[in-house]
Amino acid sequence: MTMKRKTKIVMVSTLLILLLLLIGIIGILEKGPIIIPVFIGAHPANNGPLGLSNLYEMLRYNYTVILVTNWSKIIDSLEECSNILIIIVSPEAPYKRDEVESILDITRKCRSTSIIIGDETGNTNMILEAMRSNTRIPGYSPEGQYPIVYFNTPWGWSGILVLDRPSVLTLLSLTPNLTPIGVLATTTSRAISESTVYSIVENLGNITVLVVGDGSIFLNQVIRSNTTMDYRGFIESMIKFMCKHNCTILLESSKSQAVHPRDAFRMLSDPSKALLVDPISLIISFLVQVIHPSTWLPPLLDYLNRLIFNLLNIDYVRGMLLLISILVITLTIISRERSVPDEPLQDTIEVTWYGHASFRSKLLEGGAKLDKTDFLSLYSIVDSLLKSTTGVSLQSPDIVKVLVSRGINQRKALDYYEFMNKYYGRASSKSRWPLIVFWGSIVRKAITLSEDILRSIGYSLMEYRGVEERLV
Amino acid sequence: MSSIVSPTSRLMALVILASSLIALDLFMVASTGLLGLAIIVFILILRVYVVLAQTVLANIRVITSYDGIREGDPLKVAYTMCNETVVPIAIVELSLAYPEYLKIIEGSPGALILIPPRGCITYKTVFLARVGKHRIGPLRAVLRDPFGFFKGAELKLGDILEVSIRPREGEVLRKILLNIARSTGLSKARRAGEGSEFYFTRDYRPGDDLKRIYWKALAKMRLAVREYERESMIYTLFLLLIDKSMLYGPYLNTPLEHISRIIAIVSRHLAEKNDWINSIILAGGRLQIGIPGRGRRGYVNIINNISSIDYMSIMNDRSDSENLKALLRSTISTIVSTTPRSPINLIVIASLDNATSVASELKHLQYLGKFTIHMFIPIPHLYGLEKISPFERAIYRIKTFSDTSRAQSIVRDIRRTGIRALAVTPWDMATRIIARIERMRV
Numbered sequence: 018m019t020m021k022r023k024t025k026i027v028m029v030s031t032l033l034i035l036l037l038l039l040i041g042i043i044g045i046l047e048k049g050p051i052i053i054p055v056f057i058g059a060h061p062a063n064n065g066p067l068g069l070s071n072l073y074e075m076l077r078y079n080y081t082v083i084l085v086t087n088w089s090k091i092i093d094s095l096e097e098c099s100n101i102l103i104i105i106v107s108p109e110a111p112y113k114r115d116e117v118e119s120i121l122d123i124t125r126k127c128r129s130t131s132i133i134i135g136d137e138t139g140n141t142n143m144i145l146e147a148m149r150s151n152t153r154i155p156g157y158s159p160e161g162q163y164p165i166v167y168f169n170t171p172w173g174w175s176g177i178l179v180l181d182r183p184s185v186l187t188l189l190s191l192t193p194n195l196t197p198i199g200v201l202a203t204t205t206s207r208a209i210s211e212s213t214v215y216s217i218v219e220n221l222g223n224i225t226v227l228v229v230g231d232g233s234i235f236l237n238q239v240i241r242s243n244t245t246m247d248y249r250g251f252i253e254s255m256i257k258f259m260c261k262h263n264c265t266i267l268l269e270s271s272k273s274q275a276v277h278p279r280d281a282f283r284m285l286s287d288p289s290k291a292l293l294v295d296p297i298s299l300i301i302s303f304l305v306q307v308i309h310p311s312t313w314l315p316p317l318l319d320y321l322n323r324l325i326f327n328l329l330n331i332d333y334v335r336g337m338l339l340l341i342s343i344l345v346i347t348l349t350i351i352s353r354e355r356s357v358p359d360e361p362l363q364d365t366i367e368v369t370w371y372g373h374a375s376f377r378s379k380l381l382e383g384g385a386k387l388d389k390t391d392f393l394s395l396y397s398i399v400d401s402l403l404k405s406t407t408g409v410s411l412q413s414p415d416i417v418k419v420l421v422s423r424g425i426n427q428r429k430a431l432d433y434y435e436f437m438n439k440y441y442g443r444a445s446s447k448s449r450w451p452l453i454v455f456w457g458s459i460v461r462k463a464i465t466l467s468e469d470i471l472r473s474i475g476y477s478l479m480e481y482r483g484v485e486e487r488l489v
Numbered sequence: 490m491s492s493i494v495s496p497t498s499r500l501m502a503l504v505i506l507a508s509s510l511i512a513l514d515l516f517m518v519a520s521t522g523l524l525g526l527a528i529i530v531f532i533l534i535l536r537v538y539v540v541l542a543q544t545v546l547a548n549i550r551v552i553t554s555y556d557g558i559r560e561g562d563p564l565k566v567a568y569t570m571c572n573e574t575v576v577p578i579a580i581v582e583l584s585l586a587y588p589e590y591l592k593i594i595e596g597s598p599g600a601l602i603l604i605p606p607r608g609c610i611t612y613k614t615v616f617l618a619r620v621g622k623h624r625i626g627p628l629r630a631v632l633r634d635p636f637g638f639f640k641g642a643e644l645k646l647g648d649i650l651e652v653s654i655r656p657r658e659g660e661v662l663r664k665i666l667l668n669i670a671r672s673t674g675l676s677k678a679r680r681a682g683e684g685s686e687f688y689f690t691r692d693y694r695p696g697d698d699l700k701r702i703y704w705k706a707l708a709k710m711r712l713a714v715r716e717y718e719r720e721s722m723i724y725t726l727f728l729l730l731i732d733k734s735m736l737y738g739p740y741l742n743t744p745l746e747h748i749s750r751i752i753a754i755v756s757r758h759l760a761e762k763n764d765w766i767n768s769i770i771l772a773g774g775r776l777q778i779g780i781p782g783r784g785r786r787g788y789v790n791i792i793n794n795i796s797s798i799d800y801m802s803i804m805n806d807r808s809d810s811e812n813l814k815a816l817l818r819s820t821i822s823t824i825v826s827t828t829p830r831s832p833i834n835l836i837v838i839a840s841l842d843n844a845t846s847v848a849s850e851l852k853h854l855q856y857l858g859k860f861t862i863h864m865f866i867p868i869p870h871l872y873g874l875e876k877i878s879p880f881e882r883a884i885y886r887i888k889t890f891s892d893t894s895r896a897q898s899i900v901r902d903i904r905r906t907g908i909r910a911l912a913v914t915p916w917d918m919a920t921r922i923i924a925r926i927e928r929m930r931v
Contacts (some may be wrong), residue, residue, distance in 0.1 A: 041659070070648055074919070095614075128510070139850060166721055167634060179588060185843050192852065257917070290873060336515050336516070339510060339511075339515050340515055343508050343511050343512060343515075344508070346506065346508075347504055347508040350504055351504065351505075354495070354496045354501075355495065356495065356496050356497055356498045356500065356501050357495040357496075357497060357640055358497070358498065359497040359498070359499065359633070359637055361582060361599075362582055362583075362584035362599060362629055362631055362643070363583070364598040364599050365584075365586065365587050365588075365589055365598055366589060367589055367590070367591070367592055367884050368589045368590060368592070369590075369738075369739060369740055370590065370733075370736050370737050370738075370743075371872070371873045371887060372734060372737045372869045372870040372873060372892075373740065373870055373873060373885075373888070376886065377873050377877075379879060380877065380881050380885060380888075382886060385881075386882065386889070387887075391884075391887045391888065394887045394888075394890040395890075396888050397890065398886070398887070399892075400889060432512055436755075458495075461880075464880065464883045464884070464887070468883065472659070478883035478886055478887075479879035479880060479881070479882050479883045480879070480882075481874055481875065481882070481916065481919075482916045483874070483882070483886060483912075484886065485868065485871060485886075485893055485914050486914060486916075488893055488894075489868065489896055489900065489912040489913075489914065
């Protein structure tokens, strides 16, 4: 069983990864840091005391809530437009004409629309005007702080709530469609005047408008507060009433000013404003800034640049640094690049296959050695051929006559007979004479003599067409 | 990057030299820093070029072609490399991969080339074609920069060409065949009888069919009838069992090549007589069963079968005697199931090493009655007699006499099984095989 060695396949080289990383960092650097704005006003993303995050959580639990950051685009994103509730809390800027038009578009296109306005600034007056409401919000007056307001609502909730710094609502005319639902607690129902109404409900055809002259009742600090006054119950019942059955809530998020994280940090130094900033949002925003290469890379490069510049100004350090750099580069090149021997490609070596190839090549080089076994083989060849052609063995003395009859000289035939049989006896250990034999030269001589004899009977050892013709 | 291009040891020396030059400058020994930096820049430029050229070379378009399908003819092989980019490729070392047993007669197995931008270059070489199937190519290529500082990884360019070479029917063999055929009077299996081919006319004898009367002769006041040549059904099957020893011998004169030529000429001869012929070749542990046919179709099938013999599979064959026996049994069952019931001349050509096993398996075929088996056993060591001097030839004969004796005894043993076996030498193989086959047609 062979063990398979695990091989590590590198699909992407480290150098390439580092290069891509560098390109990425430069790209991010070029794009600039991501700024996460910090909201300090009535915005659903503000988790601080003046934010609406608690209201948003509360709504989201029961309804479909869409945060509106651009009124002109919201109509296109509404999937269902049967029942819409718009909630506007303390907008920090007045509405523009096109924004009001967009809100009116929603009221026109959707089957029923309700609007809850919690505003003490008067920034929503344009909307009220456009909807031909008889209510206006003149704005907060300093003498009216923390009024105790009695709410008696058509949906059955009644009670006393303390408002923050509300605006008293101005009622242009008291029509049957307009119902004041929040009045100063000291005011009796018979003596309702312009200066005492803080909240109304007005029916404008398919639009129901609920105005509270104070947005603070929707803020986190109020919803979170543990007072005996049931702000939360009031809000929940109000939304339930306004939403009728199942509605989509559009929560205004476009009129709250965002603060740059840097400015938000500065606000921390002012004790009066410090409480307005949500620390978690601020930390996240700060971390994003710090991690971003645009914060740390330019100073780092600048520092390195100055450091190298200072070092290069010192003579011996400059020399050493350059030397070390060269050494490092050289060693890196040498260690990374595994040099290969520059050898030429091996061409195919053509071969001709032969049986007895090694012996044949030795023979061609003249290095073949002959011994007594070869003499015996030669004797056997000649003997077989003589027997098969003449019927007489080489061992027989009669062979001399036979050879003479085939044209061989008498003397030569006799010498051949004696020579072959003498050494045959020695090679086959039948005789010990002659004592010393150089088989190489004897076999060579025997070959030459035998060739003459074999040619007389029509065969040859030396010709290409040789003795095998008869032997096989 | 580093995997496709590697520096050579020359580059390492150059890098050390460049570093030394810069270091000398730094220590104010000599003003050589600029030269050192120039060398480094030069190396970088060179490397970029080699990587680029190597990438281009790896994707180069290569067109392969060959010309020559007959044994002994020049087999021309060409690889055309087209560089479709603007990057010149210099310098490429080429080496053609081809079987070691093939011989180049013109051109070179390797080359140093430069492929110009938007240009093509063709590498050509010519082999002396030998019978069988050969795989030539691909071209192995290694790129180097002109200074030899970088070397690309070895690439394989082009396809492997599978070349099938047919045996050549030499004039000498044709003459041998014609001489033997004439001397035995067997140039055609002529016998009078039922058939379609006109044979001769003879005098009318009572009882002859009136339809056979030769009316033209009647005009000369002679009553004669036509005689037609009897159509004989002769089926000759060649069974070749090839092992390594069949590939021993001089170029174009190995036992295999010798036998291929003889079979080619004999099958043409038999095809001309419209005999049924077929071939089965067992080579490299693989059975190549031919398609039986008569006339030219049969001849072409045999030639195609011979030209599919794969040398490398024969040389790399590691199958033992048991594998051979199993293959032989499979061969015999194929022979029995695919041949007709008429008499069949089975010409077996086996190597000396396999002859005994082959005979012991084939002897059973004789009991079926329809098979006449003739076995020819080439003696491989005799092919080594060529191209050596007469005296050395004599020594070679003496030294290899034991093999000759072995061949003798093997043939003797096989004959005892009833199979007509014959050990054949390179010079009498053609005569003996042709003569035996001709005699069988009597």
